[in-house]
Amino acid sequence: MNLRRLKYFIKIVDVGSLTQAADILHIAQPALSQQLATLEGEVNQQLLIRTKRGVTPTEAGKILYIHAQAILRQCDQAQSAIDGSALALSGSVSVGLAPGTAAQQLALPLMEEVHRQYPGIVLYFNENFGTTLSELIMNGRMDMAVIYGNREIHGLRFMPLMKEELYFVCPHALSKPLKTVSLAQVAKYDLFLPRIYNIMRKVIDDAFIHEEVTYRVKCEIESQTTLNAALAAGLGCTIMPESAARAMLKASGSWMAKIDKPNIQAALSFCMSDHLPLSQPAEAVKAILLSLMASRTVDNRPLTLVG
Known part of the structure; x- marks a missing residue:
């Protein structure tokens, strides 16, 4: 799975709207929808349910949301460790x-x-x-x-x-x-x-x-x-x-x-x-x-x- 798509997915779930998420992420809504469709194809599951009020995660979406947060947090920690490794050069x-x-x-x-x-x-x-x-x-x-x-x-x-x-x-x-x-x-x-x-x-x-x-x-x-x-x-x-x-x-x-x-x-x-x-x-x-x-x-x- 692409880390960027996971970030997009988390943002969509957080705000509950594709349109608002697209505005926050500074990308066109069609492009964001395409990224979401690609992610759903990768996991072979529907992740969001579209309603008049916005979008809500499916059960599969809720599971992915939890894991995606953990994955991105670990990536951030890894980058911080890499950035700080220079101080430990010996x-x-x-x-x-x-x-x-x-x-x-x-x-x-x-x-x-x-x-x-x-x-x-x-x-x-x-x-x-x-x-x-x-x-x-x-x-x-x-x-x-x-x-x-x-x-x-x-x-x-x-x-x-x-x-x-x-x-x-x-x-x-x-x-x-x-x-x-x-x-x-x-x-x-x-x-x-x-x-x-x-x-x-x-x-x-x-x-x-x-x-x-x-x-x-x-x-x-x-x-x-x-x-x-x-x-x-x-x-x-x-x-x-x-x-x-x-x-x-x-x-x-x-x-x-x-x-x-x-x-x-x-x-x-x-x-x-x-x-x-x-x-x-x-x-x-x-x-x-x-x-x-x-x-x-x-x-x-x-x-x-x-x-």
Whole structure:
């Protein structure tokens, strides 16, 4: 039996009139009569007796009326339980955040909002390079991550979030600060960059190749602590997305300049498995994270989301 027809039937019995019930339900009387006829066909019984004064339920109608009320009450209780189930979500949810990304600044707001909405969920944060985080997701050891890149990779699904411009980060010991630099100027310095399988390295390599500029990689570093120390010692420079560059200036004793010839951008994406479904707690955390990404600012500037 259709729940909507049961609601109609209850209303008809309550008011004792098809015409009045149709007005209350905001449907045409012929349509309501058709719904009643369909319901009587489903139960194979006449449910109402039509009189000049209106309608009254038959014995079968009285029985159905009692059961219909109980059925609809249980449905309402079930919906209330479902609506309230979110408050009871519990479990562990792992979130990866690439170091220095705009998303990394949302770690504390995410923690606070998850605790406010779902106190039973325990967050686990992992700050690491994108390749490590994506491997953990592919292996089912991490639920989600915000990392650079959006390439098609078997086992992963990417949701583009925003794009960040790349900046040249140089120690004060090697040069006076500049506001902008060209890629040709950057190539004059020894560079510390991640390994070639890193998406950030690929973006940088592609830019140099496109400009037909040769550059020098002094050392491949994927540790932020080591990178900061190398720059602080004046051993070389690096190239980073804007938020990552800003985050390392103090620790590395450096300045940053936008690379404007050409302008280079890195895509920041939400990453999850393309075949392993998220748990209910993880889905809840995902929704909060994406909402925060859409509403927060970085260094008092709105995030420029894509898609």
